[in-house]
Amino acid sequence: MLTKPTCHNVEQVPVHTGGAQAWSGPCALVDNPFVARMNGFRRLTDEEGAVLRAATHCASNHSVGHTLFFEGYRSDHVCVLIEGVACRYQLLPGGRRQILGYVLPGDLCDLDFLLSGKPSYSIELMTTGRVAQITRAKLREIIERYVSIGHALRLAASLDHAILRQWLLNIGQRDGIERMSHFLCEFETRMTAIGQSNADGSLPFCINQSALADTLGMSLVHVNRSLQALRRGGFIQLQKRTLTITDRRGLADVADFDPHYLQLPDACLA
Amino acid sequence: MLTKPTCHNVEQVPVHTGGAQAWSGPCALVDNPFVARMNGFRRLTDEEGAVLRAATHCASNHSVGHTLFFEGYRSDHVCVLIEGVACRYQLLPGGRRQILGYVLPGDLCDLDFLLSGKPSYSIELMTTGRVAQITRAKLREIIERYVSIGHALRLAASLDHAILRQWLLNIGQRDGIERMSHFLCEFETRMTAIGQSNADGSLPFCINQSALADTLGMSLVHVNRSLQALRRGGFIQLQKRTLTITDRRGLADVADFDPHYLQLPDACLA
């Protein structure tokens, strides 16, 4: 690992010039999506914002497929995704894989950062991305000093927990098309909430059909057919890694999607 | 709701005399399973233990099927299960139900107690049980005052989170028999860890086949056949609400069960 004088831990990985894979969505609210995110959970003071900004100021670029951390290997750093999309997953013997969640810009990769044990899942970038790292010790220190930040992080973990419950419900009880619809609704809602959707309502969609299969617990072929059905039904458009939900209401009806679980009650912001 | 002079919130519900449904497992470590549980996450001082014991000293008895709290209805109390087993679940239109987790003696029902929003799931007793209630405000106060307790509660939430991830993996990637095996291994491990298994290694098993179906996302008939297969294979015995795993190693192999995710690393106890 290379070490630069002013800022350690910066590993400059060659960034592809193609552009299609690049992920430079707008970051409206604040220059630092992590700060914006935390601020959304709990109103932060200028000082608190500054502390978080400083802690994640130094980020490194990585290319598609880069593993942020691997099942069983614990590092003393916690990753914060600044730009791009990553997925949390776990492998099974037989080559099967279950994707357990998606990490979006501003998200902390490891929400169980309190536990110092080995993580039971891996995290991998699905796009090129920027990743900042904070020492566990440093983060703990920050939390102890700034109560609001600790609170915001706990709310983030709670939200993640809620999403996981919905996924369980989704996979456990719904059929292919319903599952797919629910997932697309959720993903769109999350991306929009952090300002990652385009002006025309479409959004960059970096998840290929194989990953969708591992996300929804269905076969690649069935994923393809479910998507076809949704396209034919006029619910979505999906081409060139761009998703447009053409009938949001209809799609939500198919999925029985209720965004309630993604929204933090106002009371949290107090 | 009846109110007694010395201790409010005690609602004496008639307890069935049959006995089969009764759940009076041994509570080895400490007289209060909640304190024992928290102490397992983080070594508590005598004072901290006393505070938690006092807060949950007053518990009320409830019969099978009692709903501790219902989706969408927020109370200003947090429940702690002292005795019995409960399940967290969510309903879907069409009468479908997904069980999202089991609450065992010593567990807090609402791990997202920080969020003051409405819960997106319900909790129901599967046995007769004893339940203590703590005011949200009181709990918050305790956490602020006693750092270790807050830490223990967060670890409990992390563990719950880890279990949820395994369930997702289980339902998403494994077939009927594997799912069932994995669930039985997990349940047995959890129950044994809190001293709820019998001397001969068997354990009280209050989950009927219909609930297993809603837990594992499979049909009642298929649950029955999977259990038959495991019985025929000599892996388990299950009769009269008592489960005995006769071939623990074999069952774990079938399920690819690795209890690692249920164990908190020693570092946590420090």
Added chain:
DNA sequence: CGCTGTCTTGAGTCGGATCAAGATTAGTGG
């Protein structure tokens, strides 16, 4: 002793998996 909830078993059907091959698109190097 009869009612009701739970478990068991059989038979038929279907959603979704698997297998296989071709069409497209993106990425790479000459």
Added chain:
DNA sequence: CCACTAATCTTGATCCGACTCAAGACAGCG
């Protein structure tokens, strides 16, 4: 800028695990 290669996406055909429907067997409880 084009050719080559590797992903990714499509589509058809076949098969099986799991669901549904249906009926009978227990067992616990009032």
